[in-house]
Amino acid sequence: MNQTLPNPLSACALCPRKCGIDRTKGQVGVCGMTDTLRVARIAPHMWEEPPISGSRGSGTVFFSGCSLRCIFCQNRVISREGLGKPYTAEELTRAILDLCDKGVHNINFVTPTHYTSLLVPILEKIKPTLGIPVVWNCGGYESVETLRMLEGLVDIYLPDFKYFSSDLARDYSSAPDYPTVATEALLEMYRQTGKYDEDHGLAIKGVIVRHLVLPACRADSMNVLRHIASILPVRNIRVSVMRQYTPDFAADAPYKNLRRRVTDFEYTSVLEEADRLGIIGFSQGKDAATKAYTPDFEG
Numbered sequence: 001m002n003q004t005l006p007n008p009l010s011a012c013a014l015c016p017r018k019c020g021i022d023r024t025k026g027q028v029g030v031c032g033m034t035d036t037l038r039v040a041r042i043a044p045h046m047w048e049e050p051p052i053s054g055s056r057g058s059g060t061v062f063f064s065g066c067s068l069r070c071i072f073c074q075n076r077v078i079s080r081e082g083l084g085k086p087y088t089a090e091e092l093t094r095a096i097l098d099l100c101d102k103g104v105h106n107i108n109f110v111t112p113t114h115y116t117s118l119l120v121p122i123l124e125k126i127k128p129t130l131g132i133p134v135v136w137n138c139g140g141y142e143s144v145e146t147l148r149m150l151e152g153l154v155d156i157y158l159p160d161f162k163y164f165s166s167d168l169a170r171d172y173s174s175a176p177d178y179p180t181v182a183t184e185a186l187l188e189m190y191r192q193t194g195k196y197d198e199d200h201g202l203a204i205k206g207v208i209v210r211h212l213v214l215p216a217c218r219a220d221s222m223n224v225l226r227h228i229a230s231i232l233p234v235r236n237i238r239v240s241v242m243r244q245y246t247p248d249f250a251a252d253a254p255y256k257n258l259r260r261r262v263t264d265f266e267y268t269s270v271l272e273e274a275d276r277l278g279i280i281g282f283s284q285g286k287d288a289a290t291k292a293y294t295p296d297f298e299g
């Protein structure tokens with residue numbers, strides 16, 4: 001007897017917010033999205049880490065909506081305001097294959113968590129003949145059960161690890177459980193992909209953790225790095241320490257600390273701690289802290 005499995009979107013618990021609402025009936029939870037796939041941008045992207053962007057670009061698919069909704073988000077027009085176009089699964093599959101035809105080095109799903117159950121069938125269909133890695137580029141606030149749906153379909157996880165302090169996670173992302181949740185998620189990602197690996201300078205599998213240094217959060221950034229080094233063999237992953245924070249997107253945030261850029265001292269001292277811990281990875285120049293690093297979603 002065939003039994004129909006319940007649609008995960010009908011009582012949504014795809015992310016740790018566990019809203020429990022019925023997205024198939026048009027209801028929206030924290031991520032702001034129903035069961036219709038919405039995409040803000042599909043294009044080769046040159047501003048990811050060098051082994052992801054390579055010379056021909058990463059094939060990015062920027063999804064609308066976000067379950068984390070950080071108050072300083074630089075992609076807020078798509079993450080909070082929902083800018084984007086609806087796509088059917090067939091249309092998105094076609095668009096991804098068209099992107100592959102442009103010669104991109106990978107397919108890079110950006111902020112895809114709240115669409116996981118809709119993306120799994122697409123990946124199952126295209127993965128056997130794709131020929132390039134699939135990147136899951138997410139905020140790190142992921143449930144292990146949802147990540148398990150992706151086992152064998154994702155080659156490279158590119159999660160953030162934003163905060164060590166749950167107070168910061170509460171203030172900036174309304175997610176005091178972020179440090180615990182992101183820890184479990186990172187361990188699951190590493191379990192799935194194993195050791196990071198490259199071929200001719202391009203990432204082919206593994207985990208690249210991103211950490212954005214925030215103003216006045218130097219100590220927390222160092223704690224994030226120490227924590228990562230305490231739970232994973234750091235030489236088997238890559239860590240990207242980012243300084244592209246810009247206050248342009250937090251003008252109305254109620255926290256004074258967010259109204260300035262990161263100083264040289266703050267960023268350099270975090271990089272020194274990364275070195276001390278034996279972390280291998282990527283850093284950014286000072287010129288990264290501009291609006292120019294934000295893709296033009298309206299263009």
Ligand code: SF4
Nearest residue numbers: 012015018019029031
């Ligand atoms: S994916 Fe969206 S609706 Fe589902 S639990 Fe997360 S925030 Fe709520």
